[in-house]
Amino acid sequence: MLxxxxxxxxxxxxxxxxxxxxxxxxxxxxxxGRVGPPLLQPYLDLxxxxxxxxxxxxxxxxxxxxxxxxxxxxVASAGLLLSMGGAPAALSFAGDFVLFAYLLGLARFAxxxxxxxxxxxxxxxxxxxxxxxxSLAEPALFLCLLVLARATGTLSLSGxxxxxxxxxxxxxxxxxxxxxxxxxxxxxxxxSRIPVDDPNTHLxxxxxxxxxxxxxxxxxxxxxxxxxxxxxFLFGAILSRLVLGRGDGALASExxxxxxxxxxxVGVGVVESVMARLRIVRVPxxxxxxxxxxxxxxxLLLR
Amino acid sequence: MTLVPVLGAIAxxxxxxxxxxxxxxxxxxxxxxxxxxxxxxxxxxxxAAGTVLLGGELSAPALGLRLDALSAIFxxxxxxxxxxxxxxxxxxxxxxxxxPRAVRxxxxxxxxxxxxxxxxxxxxxxxxxxGWEVMALSGFLLVHTDHERxxxxxxxxxxxxxxxxxxxxxxxxxxxxxxxxGSFDFAAMQGLPGAGRLAASxxxxxxxxxxxxxxxxxxxxxxxGAHAAAPSxxxxxxxGVLIKTGIYGLLRVTGLFAAPPATWGTALLLLGGAxxxxxxxxxxxxxxxxxxxxxxxxENIGIIALGxxxxxxxxxxxEPGLVVLGLGGATLHVVNHALFKSLLFLGAGAVQHATGxxxxxxxxxxxxxxxxxxxxxxxxxxxISGLPPLNGFVSEWLVYMGFLSxxxxxxxxxxxxxxxxxxxxxxxxxxxxxxxxxxxxxVFLGTPRSAHPRAAHExxxxxxxxxxxxxxxxxxxxxAPAAALPALVRAAAAWSRLPPELLDGAAARAGAGxxxxxxAAAALLVATAGLVLLRRRLGAPxxxxxxxxxxxxxxxxxxxxxxxxxxxELLVRRFSWAIFPRGAAPRLGGAFPAxxxxxxxxxxxxxxxxxxxxxxxxxxxxxxxxxxFLRRIQFQVLLVLATLLAILAWGFGW
Numbered sequence: 031m032l033x034x035x036x037x038x039x040x041x042x043x044x045x046x047x048x049x050x051x052x053x054x055x056x057x058x059x060x061x062x063g064r065v066g067p068p069l070l071q072p073y074l075d076l077x078x079x080x081x082x083x084x085x086x087x088x089x090x091x092x093x094x095x096x097x098x099x100x101x102x103x104x105v106a107s108a109g110l111l112l113s114m115g116g117a118p119a120a121l122s123f124a125g126d127f128v129l130f131a132y133l134l135g136l137a138r139f140a141x142x143x144x145x146x147x148x149x150x151x152x153x154x155x156x157x158x159x160x161x162x163x164x165s166l167a168e169p170a171l172f173l174c175l176l177v178l179a180r181a182t183g184t185l186s187l188s189g190x191x192x193x194x195x196x197x198x199x200x201x202x203x204x205x206x207x208x209x210x211x212x213x214x215x216x217x218x219x220x221x222s223r224i225p226v227d228d229p230n231t232h233l234x235x236x237x238x239x240x241x242x243x244x245x246x247x248x249x250x251x252x253x254x255x256x257x258x259x260x261x262x263f264l265f266g267a268i269l270s271r272l273v274l275g276r277g278d279g280a281l282a283s284e285x286x287x288x289x290x291x292x293x294x295x296v297g298v299g300v301v302e303s304v305m306a307r308l309r310i311v312r313v314p315x316x317x318x319x320x321x322x323x324x325x326x327x328x329x330l331l332l333r
Numbered sequence: 334m335t336l337v338p339v340l341g342a343i344a345x346x347x348x349x350x351x352x353x354x355x356x357x358x359x360x361x362x363x364x365x366x367x368x369x370x371x372x373x374x375x376x377x378x379x380x381a382a383g384t385v386l387l388g389g390e391l392s393a394p395a396l397g398l399r400l401d402a403l404s405a406i407f408x409x410x411x412x413x414x415x416x417x418x419x420x421x422x423x424x425x426x427x428x429x430x431x432x433p434r435a436v437r438x439x440x441x442x443x444x445x446x447x448x449x450x451x452x453x454x455x456x457x458x459x460x461x462x463x464g465w466e467v468m469a470l471s472g473f474l475l476v477h478t479d480h481e482r483x484x485x486x487x488x489x490x491x492x493x494x495x496x497x498x499x500x501x502x503x504x505x506x507x508x509x510x511x512x513x514x515g516s517f518d519f520a521a522m523q524g525l526p527g528a529g530r531l532a533a534s535x536x537x538x539x540x541x542x543x544x545x546x547x548x549x550x551x552x553x554x555x556x557x558g559a560h561a562a563a564p565s566x567x568x569x570x571x572x573g574v575l576i577k578t579g580i581y582g583l584l585r586v587t588g589l590f591a592a593p594p595a596t597w598g599t600a601l602l603l604l605g606g607a608x609x610x611x612x613x614x615x616x617x618x619x620x621x622x623x624x625x626x627x628x629x630x631x632e633n634i635g636i637i638a639l640g641x642x643x644x645x646x647x648x649x650x651x652e653p654g655l656v657v658l659g660l661g662g663a664t665l666h667v668v669n670h671a672l673f674k675s676l677l678f679l680g681a682g683a684v685q686h687a688t689g690x691x692x693x694x695x696x697x698x699x700x701x702x703x704x705x706x707x708x709x710x711x712x713x714x715x716x717i718s719g720l721p722p723l724n725g726f727v728s729e730w731l732v733y734m735g736f737l738s739x740x741x742x743x744x745x746x747x748x749x750x751x752x753x754x755x756x757x758x759x760x761x762x763x764x765x766x767x768x769x770x771x772x773x774x775x776v777f778l779g780t781p782r783s784a785h786p787r788a789a790h791e792x793x794x795x796x797x798x799x800x801x802x803x804x805x806x807x808x809x810x811x812x813a814p815a816a817a818l819p820a821l822v823r824a825a826a827a828w829s830r831l832p833p834e835l836l837d838g839a840a841a842r843a844g845a846g847x848x849x850x851x852x853a854a855a856a857l858l859v860a861t862a863g864l865v866l867l868r869r870r871l872g873a874p875x876x877x878x879x880x881x882x883x884x885x886x887x888x889x890x891x892x893x894x895x896x897x898x899x900x901x902e903l904l905v906r907r908f909s910w911a912i913f914p915r916g917a918a919p920r921l922g923g924a925f926p927a928x929x930x931x932x933x934x935x936x937x938x939x940x941x942x943x944x945x946x947x948x949x950x951x952x953x954x955x956x957x958x959x960x961x962f963l964r965r966i967q968f969q970v971l972l973v974l975a976t977l978l979a980i981l982a983w984g985f986g987w
Contacts, residue, residue, distance in 0.1 A: 086877040089780055091700045093711075095874060103860035110856055121856070123849040124842065128733045129721060133857070134763070136720045139766055143711075146774030148881045149698070154774070155893025156448050162769050162903040165763025169756035176740065176755055185737050195334065219842070234884055249871040314907065321756070332749050 042288070044106075044136070047259035050266060050295040059298025072259065076252050084248030089149040097144025098246060098253035101137040105257045105264070108133035112267055113188040115287035116195075116275070122188035128174045131168065132189060134220070137257065138164055145242035152234040156241035159310065160289045163226065163238070166317040167219050170212060173324035177209040178272070180331045181213035191268065195275030209326035210272050214297070215320040217265035221258065224302040226313050236307070264292035296312070336393045338377040339400055339454050342412060345374025347447025347467075349419075350440030351808035353428060358434060360428035362378040368419045371446060375416035378450055383406040390827075392480050399456030399519065402596035402823035403866060406664045407453045407574075407581045412669035413806075414573045415446040417799035418566040421679055424795035425686060426564055438478050440961075442567065445471040451573065453581055458507040458517040465503065465578070466964040469496040469546075475567045476559045488558035491940065495545050495555035499579075502542030519589065523830075527590040527597075527649070536597050538844075539586045540604075547579025548938040549638060550608035553631045554715040554743045554940035559607030560662070561691070565682025565915040568623060572630045573675035577667050580637055584660075587645060588828045598646030605638030606757050613764040614908040617771070617901040622681045622691045625772065626674065629717060633670045633760060636732060637663045637869075639754055649830055650748060654738050654839035656829045656855060661821035661843065669810060673716040680710035684776060685798070688785040693897035695783040696776045702789040705797050712804040714769035716811070721763045722854030727817075730850065731736035733758060734843060740906070767904060779890040782891050812854050815847040873984045898933065911938060 059066025068074075086094065097299040111130045113119045120127075142157040178190040181198040199206055219226040222239035234241050245256050270290025308316060340592070349370035358364030382405035385391060391400040400408070419442065428435035452464030473496070477489040507517065513521040520894050526532060541552070543780060548556040556576070560568045587593055612631030619625035640663030647655025662810055683706045684699060685691050700707040716723035739751035781787045791797075822840045826833050868874075880887050905912060916933030936942055965971055 050929075080871060083872055084391060084874060085879055086875060087879055089698075089881050089883040090877055091707075091778065093778060095868075099864045099868060100861060103857055103864050106860050107853060107857040111851065121849060121853055124851070125730060125734045125737060125846055125855075129726075130731050131759070131851055132719060132721055132726055133853075135718070135762065135766055136715070136857075139715065139718065139720060139770060142770045143774055143778065145702075146770070147778040149779035149882060149891070149894050150881045151895055152884070153881075154779075154900060157770060157774065158895060158900045158903055161763075161767035165760065165767050165904065168759040168763035172756045172759040176737075176752055179737065180740055182751075183741070185734075185740075200631060226949045249868060253868075262650045326707045328752075332752075 035117050036120050039117065040110075040120060042114065043109045043260075043263065045097035046288075046291070047263040048076060048256065050291065053261050053292055053295035054299040055158055055304070056305050057296050061209070061300070061303035066237070072255070076256055077249075079252035080249050081247040083209075084250050085248070087148055090147050094144045094147040094245075095250065097140045097147070098250045098257070100140035101144075102253045102260070103289050104133045104137040104140070104255040105260045109241050109260065109264060112264055113191045113271065114267055115284040116192055116271070118188040118192065120184045123187040123258060127179075127185075127187050127190070131175075133169060135164070135168070135263065137261070141242055141254070144246075144321060146253055148245045150245065152237075152241050156238050158220075159238045162240060163219055163313055163317060166314055167216050167320075170317055170321040171220075172326060173321055173328060174209045174213050174216065177205055177324055177327045177331060180328065181206055191275070195271065199275060205327040205330040206272065208323050208330075210269065212320040212324040212327070213265070213269055213272060215316060217262075217294075218298065218301065219317060219320075220296075221262045221265060223298055224309045225305050225316065230305045231307070234312075236331050247275055262295075262298075263291065266291040300322075320324070335378065336391055336396070336398060338381040339391060339398060339450075342374050342378030342381060342408075343447050343450045343454070343552045345377070346371045346415065346443045346450065346948060348445075349374070349443035350436070350722050352597070353436050353439035354880055356713065357433075360432070360435070362440060364423060364428040364435065367443065368423055371419045371443055372416045374414035374450075374750045375446075377940045378412035381405070382412070385925075386432065386823060388823070389500035394456065394518065394520070397457030397460035397518070398454050400454050401583060402820070402827040403664075404453045404581075406820060406824045407577060407667065408450065410577070410668050411446070411449045411453065414671050414675045415442075415449075415570055417802060418442075418570045418675065418679075418785065421569075421796050421799045422681070423854055424793040425566055425682055430854050434478060436568070438475065438786060441474040443473040445475060445570070445575070446635065450826070452578060456519050458510065458519065461519075461582075462500075462503065462507065465582075466500065468575065468578065469500065470912050472559075472571060475571075476563045478564055478567070479562070481790045482562075483556070485562040488555075488562035492553070492555045492559040493595070495552075499542045499545035502538045502545075502905075503582075506535055506538035506542055509538070510586075510589070510634070519585070522589045522920060524591050525589055527593040528744065532590055532593075535586065535590075536593075539583055539793075540600065543579040543582040544604070545579070545587030546576060547583070547638075548608075548631050549579075549604050549634060550611050550631060551939045553608070553612070553634075554937055554944060556631060557619075557624045557627040557937060558940070559620055560630070560678075561623040565623070565678055565685060568627075568682070569675035569678035570624070572627060572643070572678055573671040575670065576630060577637075580634070580641070580667060581662070584828055587641075588830070591830075593645055593649050595649045596700065598644075598649060601638050601642030601645060602751065605635045605642055606754065607635070608638060609761045610757060611908075611911055613761055613768060615935070615937070617764065617768045617911050618905045618908075618914060620693045620897050620935075621775065622684065622693055622696075622772070623678070625693070626677050626681060626766070629677075629768070630670075630674060632765065633666065633674065633717070633756075633919060636729065636758070636761065637666050637670070639663075639758070640666060640732045640735060642741075642817065643732070643751065643754075644829070646748065646751065646833075652738075653829075653831055653835040654842075655735055656831060657822060657825050657836050657839040658731055658735035658738060658843060660825040660828055661840075662728050662735055662822055663816070664824050665731060665810075665814075665817060669716070669728045669807070672803050672806050672810075673713045673723075673725060676709065676713035676800055676807065678715065679796065679800050679803070680706055680713060683796055684789075686792060688787040690783075690785045693775045696786050697782040697891065697894065698778065699781045699786050699789055700777040701772070701790050702786075703777075706792050706800070709800045709804045710777065711773055714773050718766040718769050719851070722808070722811045722857055724814075727811060727850060728816040729758065734846065738839075759883045764904065768901070771897055771900045775895075775900065779894050780891045782894065782896070813851055815851065818844050818847060869903070913938065913942065
């Protein structure tokens with residue numbers, strides 16, 4: 031039974047992420063009064079890209095071609111550590127969240143190097159911004175996870191997002207609420223969404239993530255887009271479990287979990303519709319703000 | 334067990350340079366013989382360390398030698414890195430080409446190795462100090478190799494001054510310990526009380542003496558200059574293992590005390606945190622490849638100090654879990670840093686060898702002419718950034734676990750606040766990754782930024798093979814960390830004197846985690862391999878045949894690429910409270926601005942902005958004093974007499 035559930039979770043992890051992008055886009059189009067693309071459009075885009083050929087610049091080496099592959103593999107491996115719907119993850123041990131964060135770091139490392147391999151000033155700019163903001167987001171993420179670890183008394187992601195969570199909301203509600211807000215901000219930053227980065231921008235000078243992948247095409251771009259949606263799903267899953275951690279009936283909590291992930295996508299879409307992108311010099315302040323929030327939460331728990 | 338391998342590991346490297354000196358007429362044979370002798374000694378040392386790590390202890394009180402698990406874990410990288418560096422030197426610094434200079438280098442390289450081996454196997458303070466001074470002085474002569482250049486002279490002099498300040502503190506330290514224990518033998522000093530003034534001053538002296546060698550912030554000031562000025566395989570040995578002798582000394586001396594007070598651990602946590610964060614921040618601001626790597630040593634020594642501080646806190650609070658995780662993380666990071674940092678320095682040497690420059694912003698695009706070097710350097714860069722599935726991740730994870738186990742205290746326990754080390758380590762990890770994206774990207778990727786990298790050639794095999802061995806070791810520890818744990822637990826037991834059964838619980842927990850890390854690493858490799866196959870199935874990639882997209886601007890300009898300085902600018906600006914770059918942007922005005930140049934340099938805040946001005950002030954003061962008092966010998970005698978009287982008065986009064 032448990033094995034079946036784990037297999038189903040892994041299948042959901044691999045199949046659902048592009049749907050989240052569809053939900054985000056649909057939310058934005060509703061806000062803008064448009065009909066918008068179909069919900070399943072991202073799947074069609076991926077299928078189209080996978081059938082296309084790719085073009086490579088003369089400047090690039092094997093690093094450029096390895097970037098999308100390593101990036102996707104690292105994010106997918108991080109998915110193995112994530113608990114969904116309260117069930118233990120495929121792989122779980124004390125301290126696994128460090129591995130989770132560093133696997134996301136590996137994906138970023140590979141993407142940024144691939145960007146620098148093109149020798150383009152724009153892509154160098156994007157890579158510099160990406161690693162800068164990531165190194166500020168990293169401490170904030172770890173602080174949030176510390177809050178979770180302290181509140182639930184466990185050191186593994188499966189434990190933090192598992193059965194101990196409802197009790198923790200009872201005993202440490204305010205701290206968890208602060209942490210949840212901080213995780214949402216970090217999720218927006220890590221996934222290059224507004225207010226940190228605008229995925230729809232058309233001006234290379236203002237882009238962060240998008241400009242790093244300008245020169246990728248075909249299956250390579252498909253890997254990158256799919257990896258990005260997978261990462262969005264991972265953060266959605268953390269947040270969904272963290273906020274809706276109450277369900278305990280097996281089927282009900284599963285349904286609640288996936289509903290929560292979709293709500294996260296709607297939330298991202300709403301933020302993207304009602305806010306403008308921050309000026310780049312303001313982004314560090316946002317991330318430091320998220321850190322400060324989670325430090326408050328941690329101090330609440332440690333006193 | 335006999336001590337013969339240990340004696341061989343000291344004597345063979347120390348004497349290895351004589352072969353090069355004797356065979357001056359046939360330089361290639363002389364250097365090969367010297368290298369072979371050093372490697373043979375190193376192999377003996379590795380064998381001795383291996384037997385001790387598998388259980389057992391060697392000791393010869395008559396000779397003042399003792400090899401326990403803590404020594405063995407330092408002996409291992411000392412022998413391995415020195416031997417690989419010597420092999421690398423065959424291609425990088427051939428005696429046939431450099432003549433007497435290479436002979437001197439070979440001589441002092443062997444002596445430094447012998448000194449390091451001697452000091453980690455010393456069981457007696459005097460033997461320890463002999464090894465220490467041999468190492469320190471040959472280190473100075475090694476840095477001084479290219480002595481015509483002014484920057485080399487300055488770096489070597491600063492190193493000599495710094496190391497002697499450290500040695501002075503160590504003389505005082507061991508004199509104090511001798512006074513308390515009645516003997517210079519470490520075995521007799523074991524179990525000194527951790528409370529009281531004597532222990533406090535001993536710890537302060539140890540922190541000064543060993544901290545200078547290790548390069549803990551703010552005592553790191555000698556390190557970037559010396560490591561950049563030395564030939565690259567010497568930098569690899571200095572940065573990879575020589576500075577670790579400072580950590581070894583700190584561990585050896587703190588291990589002598591029973592129940593060290595909590596302030597010791599706290600002090601190391603604070604110093605380690607500052608070194609780690611500021612070390613990587615300074616590294617980001619550098620544009621000399623080897624100086625940048627040297628600042629990363631400060632960062633990694635900080636991480637090691639964080640682990641050591643946790644272990645000390647664990648001993649003072651009676652928490653075996655903290656001791657295992659803290660000391661295990663620290664010692665594994667000692668080994669790991671020795672592996673990847675020497676790999677990176679050897680890679681930097683290959684780049685310098687091929688292009689003739691270390692200036693980041695003159696390089697670029699080296700992944701094409703130097704394919705193998707690029708791959709190996711990339712492995713080292715990923716490892717030092719702590720990325721899975723390599724070894725840097727494992728030791729950082731152990732230190733993380735140490736901090737996290739502090740989180741399991743009850744409410745109100747101050748120890749729980751040690752968990753704030755977690756976000757600090759996360760910041761360091763993020764910054765290190767940013768810095769190595771910059772290094773790899775600017776040196777190896779993109780297009781050449783000047784004529785230097787255009788003429789580059791791949792390194793010879795004698796240089797590539799040592800790098801490949803180091804990279805393989807990085808991958809092996811990263812993929813199977815659980816295999817290294819028993820040795821770490823033995824070292825923790827030898828250091829803390831806690832019975833092994835107390836350490837077993839935490840060790841088993843860490844071991845279970847470590848084997849899961851291997852599973853995740855395997856999953857990552859399988860996923861990567863699967864995606865590579867899938868990518869192949871989707872159609873063979875076309876040969877590159879277009880230019881990079883430049884907003885419809887065809888014809889890419891190498892000069893328009895992002896440089897190392899521009900890449901790091903956003904982050905360096907965050908640290909403007911600690912880093913003060915010099916240089917002003919030129920003013921451009923009018924419709925046809927004149928030709929302009931822009932130049933920046935990043936002084937070391939401690940050396941260039943504090944110590945050097947202080948030394949200048951001191952010299953000025955001394956000159957004034959000279960004018961006033963010292964022009965006549967009578968005044969000088971008077972001064973001596975007055976000093977003597979003052980000391981006598983102070984001595985009687987006290």
